[in-house]
Amino acid sequence: MSLFSFFNKKSSAPTARERLQVLLAHERSTVGHSDLVAKLREEILAVIAKHVQIDNDKVNVKMDRGEKVSTLEVDIEIPLNADVKKDVKAA
Amino acid sequence: MSLFSFFNKKSSAPTARERLQVLLAHERSTVGHSDLVAKLREEILAVIAKHVQIDNDKVNVKMDRGEKVSTLEVDIEIPLNADVKKDVKAA
Numbered sequence: 001m002s003l004f005s006f007f008n009k010k011s012s013a014p015t016a017r018e019r020l021q022v023l024l025a026h027e028r029s030t031v032g033h034s035d036l037v038a039k040l041r042e043e044i045l046a047v048i049a050k051h052v053q054i055d056n057d058k059v060n061v062k063m064d065r066g067e068k069v070s071t072l073e074v075d076i077e078i079p080l081n082a083d084v085k086k087d088v089k090a091a
Numbered sequence: 092m093s094l095f096s097f098f099n100k101k102s103s104a105p106t107a108r109e110r111l112q113v114l115l116a117h118e119r120s121t122v123g124h125s126d127l128v129a130k131l132r133e134e135i136l137a138v139i140a141k142h143v144q145i146d147n148d149k150v151n152v153k154m155d156r157g158e159k160v161s162t163l164e165v166d167i168e169i170p171l172n173a174d175v176k177k178d179v180k181a182a
Contacts, residue, residue: 020127023114029171036111039142047134051127080120 017079020048024072037063037070045074052078108170111139115163128154128161136165143169 022044026037041063048054058077064070113135117128132154139145149168155161 018120019116019118021114021116021118023112025110025112027110027112029109036142040138043138043141044135047131047138050134051130 017077020052020074020076020078022048022072022074022076026070028068028070037065037072041072041074044072048074048076052076055079108168111143111165111167111169113139113163113165113167117161119159119161128156128163132163132165135163139165139167143167146170 024037024040024044041061045059045061054076058079060073060075062071062073064073115128115131115135132152136150136152145167149170151164151166153162153164155164
C-alpha cells in the first residue's frame with residue numbers, strides 16, 4: 001500500500017477535514033525484538049493526542065505481523081475545528 | 092514511495108540488522124495545523140529511543156512540506172545486538 005497514493009487524490013475544494021497517517025514497519029532479523037511495533041503503538045497514539053484533539057471513532061489502527069516484517073497503520077481524521085494544543089512541552 | 096517496496100527485497104540469509112521505518116503524512120486543509128509533523132517528529136523519535144538503543148548515525152530523517160501534505164520519513168537501522176529496554180513504562 002503506498003501511503004502517498006492515499007493523498008494523491010487531487011481535490012480542488014478545500015478539504016473539510018485534515019488527515020494524519022502513520023505507517024510503521026519493523027523488519028526483524030530471525031531473532032529480534034518481535035513486539036516493538038505493539039510497544040510503540042500506544043505511545044505514538046499518546047504523542048499525537050497530546051498535540052491534536054482526537055475523536056476516538058475517527059482513529060483507524062491496523063497492525064500486521066508478517067514473517068519478517070511487522071507493520072502498524074494509523075489513520076486519523078482530524079475535524080477542521082479540532083483544537084491544536086498550542087505549547088505542549090515534550091514529556 | 093511505497094514503504095512496503097522497501098521491505099520486499101527477498102533475503103534468504105537472516106538479516107544482520109533490523110530496520111524500523113516510520114512514515115507520517117499530514118494532509119492539511121487550506122488553513123490548518125501546519126507544523127504538526129514538525130511537532131511530532133522529536134517526540135516520536137524519543138518514544139522509539141525509549142524502547143530500542145539507537146545509534147544516531149544510523150537514523151535517517153526526511154521531512155517534506157508540500158502544498159497540502161507534509162511528510163516525515165524516519166529510517167532507523169537497529170544493530171542486532173542493540174539492547175531492547177525490557178519493561179519501559181509509558182511516560
